[in-house]
Every structure is written in structure tokens, then in C-alpha cells.
Amino acid sequence: xxxxxxxxxxxxxxxxxxxxxxxxxxxxxxxxxxxxxxxxxxxxxxxxxxxxxxxxxxxxxxxxxxxxxxxxxxxxxxxxxxxxxxxxxxxxxxxxxxxxxxxxxxxxxxxxxxxxxxxxxxxxxxxxxxxxxxxxxxxxxxxxxxxxxxxxxxxxxxxxxxxxxxxxxxxxxxxxxxxxxxxxxxxxxxxxxxxxxxxxxxxxxxxxxxxxxxxxxxxxxxxxxxxxxxxxxxxxxxxxxxxxxxxxxxxxxxxxxxxxxxxxxxxxxxxxxxxxxxxxxxxxxxxxxxxxxxxxxxxxxxxxxxxxxxxxxxxxxxxxxxxxxxxxxxxxxxxxxxxxxxxxxxxxxxxxxxxxxxxxxxxxxxxxxxxxxxxxxxxxxxxxxxxxxxxxxxxxxxxxxxxxxxxxxxxxxxxxxxxxxxxxxxxxxxxxxxxxxxxxxxxxxxxxxxxxxxxxxxxxxxxxxxxxxxxxxxxxxxxxxxxxxxxxxxxxxxxxxxxxxxxxxxxxxxxxxxxxxxxxxxxxxxxxxxxxxxxxxxxxxxxxxxxxxxxxxxxxxxxxxxxxxxxxxxxxxxxxxxxxxxxxxxxxxxxxxxxxxxxxxxxxxxxxxxxxxxxxxxxxxxxxxxxxxxxxxxxxxxxxxxxxxxxxxxxxxxxxxxxxxxxxxxxxxxxxxxxxxxxxxxxxxxxxxxxxxxxxxxxxxxxxxxxxxxxxxxxxxxxxxxxxxxxxxxxxxxxxxxxxxxxxxxxxxxxxxxxxxxxxxxxxxxxxxxxxxx
Numbered sequence: 001x002x003x004x005x006x007x008x009x010x011x012x013x014x015x016x017x018x019x020x021x022x023x024x025x026x027x028x029x030x031x032x033x034x035x036x037x038x039x040x041x042x043x044x045x046x047x048x049x050x051x052x053x054x055x056x057x058x059x060x061x062x063x064x065x066x067x068x069x070x071x072x073x074x075x076x077x078x079x080x081x082x083x084x085x086x087x088x089x090x091x092x093x094x095x096x097x098x099x100x101x102x103x104x105x106x107x108x109x110x111x112x113x114x115x116x117x118x119x120x121x122x123x124x125x126x127x128x129x130x131x132x133x134x135x136x137x138x139x140x141x142x143x144x145x146x147x148x149x150x151x152x153x154x155x156x157x158x159x160x161x162x163x164x165x166x167x168x169x170x171x172x173x174x175x176x177x178x179x180x181x182x183x184x185x186x187x188x189x190x191x192x193x194x195x196x197x198x199x200x201x202x203x204x205x206x207x208x209x210x211x212x213x214x215x216x217x218x219x220x221x222x223x224x225x226x227x228x229x230x231x232x233x234x235x236x237x238x239x240x241x242x243x244x245x246x247x248x249x250x251x252x253x254x255x256x257x258x259x260x261x262x263x264x265x266x267x268x269x270x271x272x273x274x275x276x277x278x279x280x281x282x283x284x285x286x287x288x289x290x291x292x293x294x295x296x297x298x299x300x301x302x303x304x305x306x307x308x309x310x311x312x313x314x315x316x317x318x319x320x321x322x323x324x325x326x327x328x329x330x331x332x333x334x335x336x337x338x339x340x341x342x343x344x345x346x347x348x349x350x351x352x353x354x355x356x357x358x359x360x361x362x363x364x365x366x367x368x369x370x371x372x373x374x375x376x377x378x379x380x381x382x383x384x385x386x387x388x389x390x391x392x393x394x395x396x397x398x399x400x401x402x403x404x405x406x407x408x409x410x411x412x413x414x415x416x417x418x419x420x421x422x423x424x425x426x427x428x429x430x431x432x433x434x435x436x437x438x439x440x441x442x443x444x445x446x447x448x449x450x451x452x453x454x455x456x457x458x459x460x461x462x463x464x465x466x467x468x469x470x471x472x473x474x475x476x477x478x479x480x481x482x483x484x485x486x487x488x489x490x491x492x493x494x495x496x497x498x499x500x501x502x503x504x505x506x507x508x509x510x511x512x513x514x515x516x517x518x519x520x521x522x523x524x525x526x527x528x529x530x531x532x533x534x535x536x537x538x539x540x541x542x543x544x545x546x547x548x549x550x551x552x553x554x555x556x557x558x559x560x561x562x563x564x565x566x567x568x569x570x571x572x573x574x575x576x577x578x579x580x581x582x583x584x585x586x587x588x589x590x591x592x593x594x595x596x597x598x599x600x601x602x603x604x605x606x607x608x609x610x611x612x613x614x615x616x617x618x619x620x621x622x623x624x625x626x627x628x629x630x631x632x633x634x635x636x637x638x639x640x641x642x643x644x645x646x647x648x649x650x651x652x653x654x655x656x657x658x659x660x661x662x663x664x665x666x667x668x669x670x671x672x673x674x675x676x677x678x679x680x681x682x683x684x685x686x687x688x689x690x691x692x693x694x695x696x697x698x699x700x701x702x703x704x705x706x707x708x709x710x711x712x713x714x715x716x717x718x719x720x721x722x723x724x725x726x727x728x729x730x731x732x733x734x735x736x737x738x739x740x741x742x743x744x745x746x747x748x749x750x751x752x753x754x755x756x757x758x759x760x761x762x763x764x765x766x767x768x769x770x771x772x773x774x
Contacts (some may be wrong), residue, residue, distance in 0.1 A: 081193035139171030285381035437678025490617035506603025669702025
């Protein structure tokens with residue numbers, strides 16, 4: 001303090017904030033807001049190939065939105081869908097709006113694959129040819145003489161054995177009902193016309209998500225007004241709901257805590273200057289936190305802003321302690337006040353920064369953002385108070401005794417005495433309460449708790465899935481091989497086992513590349529199989545003659561077959577003809593390894609599927625289970641981190657104030673942590689990794705309160721006022737988090753709220769013996 005110059009320090013603060021404002025202006029020009037909840041999850045814990053497979057597997061679903069326009073008749077449903085298509089195209093949100101199935105795509109694929117028809121056989125045709133080739137001929141004749149035979153007759157001249165028609169139809173195993181080129185689905189009450197869309201931008205910006213939500217609401221009302229029904233689902237809708245809920249919570253927490261702080265400060269200080277100074281400390285802290293996070297991470301998640309809005313209550317603590325100290329003595333001035341509270345403010349800042357540093361060591365990007373945002377916000381708020389307040393409060397003095405000071409003084413004097421008088425009964429009651437709550441505490445590590453979508457959205461998704469069961473599950477198999485032949489062999493083994501499980505109703509469908517594209521060895525085997533069973537045996541010639549083909553046509557077919565012996569269809573050429581969903585299954589060959597994914601639909605027995613990863617080159621990938629297991633592991637590690645932070649704070653206080661005093665101060669956060677955990681158990685609240693990070697914050701705040709009362713000396717009254725105001729403003733912020741519809745945010749707010757209330761009740765007990773003796 002002997003070298004402290006308020007004007008110089010204020011100038012340094014102003015220069016720093018100008019730099020932050022300039023950087024903030026640059027950050028605003030970027031796409032700085034992240035809304036996808038997948039961005040909250042870690043990727044560095046997975047093996048690189050699994051992380052790559054997961055990203056590619058999710059790539060399509062992240063942008064797809066499925067629309068089903070329903071009505072009493074199929075014609076009415078198609079009419080609703082046609083109007084809806086025009087509306088969706090005009091929105092300019094989508095790069096694809098598909099209503100009519102594009103026939104040109106199938107025609108082009110047919111023409112490109114047809115020259116390799118003798119090398120391409122579906123699994124069923126292979127099995128029939130290998131055992132009973134006559135059955136293939138018999139099936140052809142039955143089909144040609146059936147009502148649908150006229151459709152196949154057009155291919156008969158080019159493909160007399162119909163083997164290519166069989167293969168081509170097997171490319172799309174799920175047969176959908178088409179009317180006017182549009183897929184029409186139905187249940188017992190309604191018909192539904194299917195419309196598929198794909199968003200232009202995978203980044204899912206907040207403004208685009210708001211437009212999508214409004215578009216869905218408007219289209220639903222319009223179809224309903226026309227007498228129909230509209231069902232809409234897709235990952236972007238879940239993201240849009242989460243972003244909308246987060247935005248509302250930012251407003252609730254930010255506005256609610258700000259209004260609460262204004263009321264408290266005005267009732268306490270009755271002056272505009274303290275309000276403006278507190279707002280300056282809070283605003284500068286939040287601005288700096290936002291700018292630094294955007295610069296460091298490139299983007300900031302919207303949930304980080306939800307937690308950041310709650311930082312208002314904590315960032316205001318430093319300003320309140322400074323202002324409340326002015327009630328501690330008559331000849332108070334800013335320089336003297338800063339000299340008295342600076343050690344407590346600094347140690348409190350360090351304890352809070354250590355707590356948030358714990359969040360920074362987690363593997364979760366969302367928690368790392370919260371850690372940096374909160375740490376920078378508190379640091380800049382502290383710097384604002386220390387560097388700027390002494391100059392701006394020069395000559396300022398309160399000329400009143402606030403009513404809340406009388407209440408806090410009475411509470412600070414009588415509460416410890418009452419506790420001391422009933423300490424045995426209260427100790428027993430507290431012990432039973434904590435033990436009972438901890439006994440009922442049950443960990444929950446399900447990653448799906450990151451989102452809490454409304455029941456209506458989930459019901460709609462389930463109904464669409466029952467009507468249109470073609471959306472792949474987020475669980476899949478990753479298949480590897482040393483080369484394409486090895487990979488193909490490994491995947492073929494897997495598909496054979498999956499076919500058995502499909503027959504046992506363990507899943508509805510599966511899709512793997514090797515089920516459509518045979519490798520070079522298999523293509524040669526297919527050709528030899530046809531040669532042996534159909535062409536050299538004379539079975540095909542006899543069959544064509546019976547159908548009425550002239551001998552020239554039979555010879556032409558035999559000649560074409562002989563000339564195609566050396567044909568080979570490479571995988572890249574086949575992929576060029578495939579649709580986007582099949583292309584996404586291939587991961588490529590790199591570093592002596594070829595990989596693909598096998599997509600699954602309608603899983604009903606996940607246990608049976610997990611057993612298949614014993615096959616060579618097969619890995620079962622369950623994204624939800626993997627991240628949930630990660631949550632469980634890091635919950636255990638976070639417990640150790642909490643213990644380490646506690647020991648570190650105890651050591652620091654022990655070196656500064658002595659070991660006995662350190663135990664006294666640390667008793668406040670210990671009881672606060674125990675009560676907070678017990679409250680979670682008694683009220684059946686979520687207990688997960690995120691609660692432990694909330695407890696790190698409780699630890700920092702508990703150390704703050706205990707430290708301020710330990711150092712209060714003859715200023716216990718003003719200290720009590722400062723701690724009480726600090727607790728109330730923090731409760732306003734984190735208490736509002738407890739009303740969040742997102743489970744983890746609610747649990748975070750509940751945990752911190754319970755801990756702060758406990759710390760507020762325990763802190764005045766520091767110095768209890770001295771008070772009792774007086």
C-alpha cells in the first residue's frame with residue numbers, strides 16, 4: 001500500500017479494458033456462439049479411429065429433419081406435404097427438400113452398375129445358386145407369371161436371368177409405399193406423406209435454430225388449420241429446444257439476479273454510486289470473461305453463458321465487501337478500507353481461482369469453458385475493485401446506518417450464542433442429517449441428462465420412428481482390416497451374425513457396405529458360381545428357350561457373359577453410384593488399415609449385440625454408454641480433485657495463520673460440503689460429476705466466508721453485512737440456476753445454493769469462544 005497510487009492503477013485498469021473492448025469488437029465479427037450439445041462432450045478420450053467413426057456416423061443425423069404430413073386420406077396427406085414443401089423451400093434453411101423420390105438417381109445407378117451384373121450377386125441369390133439353382137429359375141417363372149411380372153418383363157431382354165434385378169432390389173431392402181412418387185406411410189388412423197430435409201449449415205447457429213423452431217410451429221399450425229397433422233423430428237430440433245431453453249435461462253438468471261442485486265444494494269446503501277460501481281465490476285468481469293473465452297476457444301457454448309450469468313452474484317462480492325467495510329469505523333476512507341480488506345479479498349480470489357482451476361482439468365470442453373469464463377470474470381471484477389474503486393470512492397462516505405446492518409449485527413451476535421447453548425443437540429441433529437443424506441445419495445452418470453427435451457418432442461420422435469423405421473441408431477459397429485480383403489471378410493462375418501440376430505428380433509435392420517459391394521475375390525467367385533450353375537450347365541439356355549427367346553438372343557447372352565469374365569468393380573467406383581447414407585459407412589484405408597461402420601436400426605437387445613465385438617476386427621461403439629462411463633470415471637477423479645483442493649487450501653491457510661486456525665477456518669467449507677451433499681440425498685436430486693464441480697465452488701466460497709470472519713477483529717458487524725449481502729446475491733444467481741429445466745444446470749444450482757446457505761450459517765461461528773467468554 002506504500003507504493004499504491006489510485007490514479008496510476010485506475011489508468012492501468014482503463015487501458016486493459018480498452019484492449020478488451022477492441023478484442024471484443026473483433027470477436028463479434030466471428031461466429032462465436034456454439035449451440036450443439038455434442039460440443040460439450042470430450043473427444044480426446046476416445047481412440048482416434050472411434051472418434052472419426054462417431055463424427056462421420058453423426059454427420060448426417062446432425063442436419064436431417066423428418067416431416068410427416070398426416071391426413072385421413074393419402075391424397076390429402078400428399079396435398080399438405082406439397083404445400084409444406086413450398087414453405088420449406090422459401091425459408092432458405094435447407095439445401096435439400098425431398099418430397100418426390102428422384103427416379104433419375106436410380107436410373108443412373110442402374111446403368112453404371114449393369115456392366116458388372118455377373119459379378120454382383122445378393123446374398124440370397126448366392127445361397128440359392130450354390131445349393132438349388134433350379135429354384136432360382138422356378139422363382140423367376142413364378143414372378144413373371146404373377147401380377148407384378150409385367151414390371152420385370154421390361155428388364156428380361158437385357159437381364160434374362162433377372163440376377164441383376166435381384167441385386168438392385170436388395171440395395172434398398174425396406175420397401176416403401178409410393179404414391180405419385182411420394183412415400184406414404186400409415187397407421188390405423190391416418191396416412192402420412194414423408195418429406196426429408198437437410199439443413200444447409202451443420203454449425204446450427206442460434207438465429208437459424210430460432211428460425212427453424214418458428215418454422216416448425218408455424219407449419220404445424222397451418223397444417224392443423226387445414227385439417228391435417230404435422231409430425232416433425234430430428235437432432236436440430238432437440239438442439240433448437242436446448243438453445244431456446246438456455247437463452248431463456250440466461251435472461252431469467254441475468255435479469256433476476258441483476259434486479260435482486262439492485263434492490264439489495266439500494267436498500268443497503270441508498271445511493272446511486274454503489275449501484276454504478278457494482279454494475280461496473282460485474283459488467284467488466286463478464287465482458288472480459290466473454291472476450292477471453294471466445295479468443296481462447298474460438299467459440300463459447302450457450303450453456304457457458306447460462307453459468308456465466310450466475311457469475312453476477314459472485315463477481316459482486318468484492319465490491320460489496322469494499323463498500324460494507326465503510327460501515328466499520330467512523331474515519332473510514334477508501335485507502336484505509338482497501339488496506340484492511342485486501343488480504344481477505346486476495347485470499348478469497350485465490351481460493352475461488354483454485355476451485356475453478358479444478359473445472360479446467362476436466363476433459364469436458366463445456367466445463368473448461370465455464371472454468372475459464374468464471375476465473376477471468378472474477379479476476380477482472382477483483383481488479384476493478386482493487387484498481388479503480390479507491391479513486392472513484394474518494395471523498396465518498398455513507399451518512400446512514402442501513403437497516404440490514406442492524407439485522408446482520410443482531411444475527412452475528414446472537415446466532416453464535418444460541419448455537420453454543422444448544423451445541424450438543426445441534427451436533428447430534430447435524431450428524432444424523434448428514435449421515436442420512438449421504439446414505440441416500442445415488443450417483444447418476446447418464447450423458448442424456450445434458451439435455452432435458454420436452455415430453456411432446458420425445459413422443460413425436462418415437463411415433464415417427466415407429467412409422468418410418470429407417471433412422472440409424474447412435475450405436476454402431478466399427479469394422480477394421482489390414483487391407484480391403486481382410487476388412488471385407490471381417491465385415492461379412494459380422495453381417496452373418498447380425499442376420500441371425502435380426503431373425504431373433506434383436507434388431508430391425510442393419511446396413512454394411514460388404515452386404516452391397518463384393519470385393520474382388522467375391523466378384524470372381526460370383527462369376528464362377530454363375531458359370532458353373534447356370535451357363536455351363538445349360539440351365540440358363542433351357543430357361544431362355546422355354547421363355548421364347550430366339551437362339552440368337554441366347555447366343556448373345558452367352559457371348560456377353562464370356563466377355564465379362566475379367567470385369568472388376570472397385571470400391572471407389574461402387575461408392576460413386578451409392579447414396580449418401582451408404583457412402584458415410586466407408587471410413588477409408590489409412591496406415592495399413594481399412595475401416596467401415598455398420599449401421600443398426602431398431603435395437604431391442606443391446607446385450608446380444610455387444611457379444612459380437614469378439615469377432616476379429618469388430619468394435620462395438622455405444623456413444624451414450626461410453627460418455628456415461630467417462631462421466632463415472634471422472635466423477636471419481638473429481639472427488640480426488642475436491643480433496644486435493646481442500647488440502648491445498650488448508651496448507652495455505654496453515655502456513656499463513658497457523659495449523660489450529662487453519663482447521664477453524666476450514667471447518668466452514670467442510671460442513672458446507674457435507675450439508676450440500678446430504679441435501680442432494682434427502683431431496684433425491686441428481687448427483688453426478690457436475691455436482692462435484694459445484695462443490696469446488698462451495699469450497700471456495702466457504703473458505704471466503706470463514707476467512708473474512710476470522711480476520712474481522714472488531715469489524716464483525718461490517719463483515720457480517722458484507723458476507724450476508726455476498727451470500728444473498730450469490731443465492732440469487734445460483735438459486736435461479738436451480739429452476740433450470742436442464743437437469744445438470746438445476747443440480748449445479750441446487751448444490752451451490754445448499755452449500756452457500758450452510759456456509760452463511762457456519763461462518764459467524766468462527767470466533768465463537770471469544771464471543772462466549774465476553
